[in-house]
Structures are given as C-alpha cells and as structure tokens.
Amino acid sequence: MKTNFKLFAATIFIVSVIFACTEEQDNIPDPNFVNSTITINNVGATAYVFSAIQGEGAQANLNVENTALTLKIGSRYKIKNEAGRAHPFLIMGIANTTLLAQNDVVGSFEDNPSVNFVATDSTMLFTLTPELATQIAPYMCGRHAAMTGNINAVE
Ligand SMILES: [Cu+2]
Known part of the structure; x- marks a missing residue:
C-alpha cells in the first residue's frame, strides 16, 4: 500500500x-512570427538592393544600391536573402563588431533570447530589441565590404 x-x-x-x-x-x-519581411538582392559584388518590403515597421527605397534601411524598434523582421549564400547578410554594431550574421560568424546578439535570432541559407529572423537598437550600425555582406548601407533604428 x-x-x-x-x-x-x-x-x-x-x-x-x-x-x-x-x-x-x-x-x-x-520564432516564425514577423512584422515585416524584407527581400534583398545583390548587384554583383558592389551593392545590396531591397527589392520588396512587406508588412509594417521596415522602410527603404526599393532597388537603390546600398540604401539606408529604417527599422522600428520592437518589431520582428525577416530578411529574405535572394542574393544567396555568396552574399551572407550581416548586421554590424558600433566599433565594427558583428551583432547578427547569416554566415558562420557568431554575432554578439545571436544567443539573446529576446532577439530570438534564427538564420538559414536564405533567411534571417530577428527582433529589434531596444538593447540591440543601441548597438546597431550598418548592414554588410560577409564577403564583400562594398555591399553596405546604414540601418536607422527608430521608435
Ligand atoms: Cu557580397
């Protein structure tokens, strides 16, 4: 008993x-929920262009080489990288650090639970938290330094 x-x-x-x-x-x-999907492509090894933006929170002039990307703080984003594995998308930080990287480089915010970073060969998902926003600097290709433009984080 x-x-x-x-x-x-x-x-x-x-x-x-x-x-x-x-x-x-x-x-x-x-992790699959996003406010906005940003489709990017490459112009040779000299530029990224944003070819489409869907949803809310992201803004950029479409099909303009290395143009600035404006992202609303607190939203979750999907970068759809149609430039492929040859042009891994990186989000750089101040002082040339790497915050988030689509390639094998491990960015300093990749294991942050609130940023909830997910990367595949063709996509990259992340939440722009206020903490990440204070560090954010240009986007850049992991293989071509010329492929770069500003990221503006806004309220
Ligand atoms: Cu590239």
Missing part, C-alpha cells in the same frame, strides 16, 4: 513538472 502511495505521489509530481514545462513553453514567442 505504501509503495502504491509513493508511486501515486511520484506520478502526480511528474505530471505537474510536465504541465509546468508546457506552460513555460507557451510563453516563448513564436
């Missing part, structure tokens, strides 16, 4: 732990 009670208590405990973990997971933001 005693063993049965212990087993019962242990079962209740395990069920509670599983339930608590499930609850906690519900609080993690969906």
Whole structure:
C-alpha cells in the first residue's frame, strides 16, 4: 500500500513538472512570427538592393544600391536573402563588431533570447530589441565590404 502511495505521489509530481514545462513553453514567442519581411538582392559584388518590403515597421527605397534601411524598434523582421549564400547578410554594431550574421560568424546578439535570432541559407529572423537598437550600425555582406548601407533604428 505504501509503495502504491509513493508511486501515486511520484506520478502526480511528474505530471505537474510536465504541465509546468508546457506552460513555460507557451510563453516563448513564436520564432516564425514577423512584422515585416524584407527581400534583398545583390548587384554583383558592389551593392545590396531591397527589392520588396512587406508588412509594417521596415522602410527603404526599393532597388537603390546600398540604401539606408529604417527599422522600428520592437518589431520582428525577416530578411529574405535572394542574393544567396555568396552574399551572407550581416548586421554590424558600433566599433565594427558583428551583432547578427547569416554566415558562420557568431554575432554578439545571436544567443539573446529576446532577439530570438534564427538564420538559414536564405533567411534571417530577428527582433529589434531596444538593447540591440543601441548597438546597431550598418548592414554588410560577409564577403564583400562594398555591399553596405546604414540601418536607422527608430521608435
Ligand atoms: Cu557580397
């Protein structure tokens, strides 16, 4: 009888732990949700262009070489990189640091849970948190330094 009670208590405990973990997971933001999708392409090895912007929060002049990208703080963005693996998209920080990188370089904000960075060969997702915004500087290609332009973070 005693063993049965212990087993019962242990079962209740395990069920509670599983339930608590499930609850906690519900609080993690969906990494696939985005406010805005920004499609980029390359002009040879000399420039990026923004070819399309969907959703809210991002602004740029389309198809202008190395033009500035304006991003609203607090929004989540998807960079759809149609320039491909030859032109990995990097978000640089002040003092030439790397904050987020689509290639093997590990940016200093890539493991920040609030930024919730996800990168594939063709996409890059991140949330522009206020903390990231204080550090943000130009975007740049990981292989061609000429492919670069300003990022303006705005309220
Ligand atoms: Cu490039």
